Amino acid sequence: NAGVMQNPRHLVRRRGQEARLRCSPMKGHSHVYWYRQLPEEGLKFMVYLQKENIIDESGMPKERFSAEFPKEGPSILRIQQVVRGDSAAYFCASSPKGGSGNTIYFGEGSWLTVV
């Protein structure tokens, strides 16, 4: 896990507010992945990004969720108008390059609670 930095670690939002989760990949990594983990469930793929490009967003909900990985700065997962069902742990992971077989390393996660 060392090297993939996520913040905030814990975030509380009221229904209808926006949540922004940030992820800085490991040094030298240009590929970022976001996963969501609901209580006592597995890791669900959300989106895969490379610098300035979304490679695969097949796991992203159609509405309210967006992700970016700008040329400079961290990757951002944005959830608009949060609802209680968005409460989960959101994990970011990174790899040095894309493609099958490249090891990905996870951060410690951001726990979102919607009240």
Add this chain to the structure above:
Amino acid sequence: GENVEQHPSTLSVQEGDSAVIKCTYSDSASNYFPWYKQELGKGPQLIIDIRSNVGEKKDQRIAVTLNKTAKHFSLHITETQPEDSAVYFCAASRQAGTALIFGKGTTLSVSS
């Protein structure tokens, strides 16, 4: 798309015993199979991985086997210790350029 099934969902063993967790995958094009360990409140940590060009890989007390024909792979932990208690996830990677797809996890409890 890829689908990964993992069994059992919970596993309890005595310290010193072996533990085996099994996974199956659906996409015959998958060729990378890592295993992650997740402790409470933490992120998943890679413990071992295997690529499709080998059938078995071992690292101290941990080993992984892969059967491409049957599309299943397994994690073997020998001489289990209480600190092995955690949730273990298997995953499979599809075609190049796509992300890992995870199984639902196995909660391993090792009692002393």
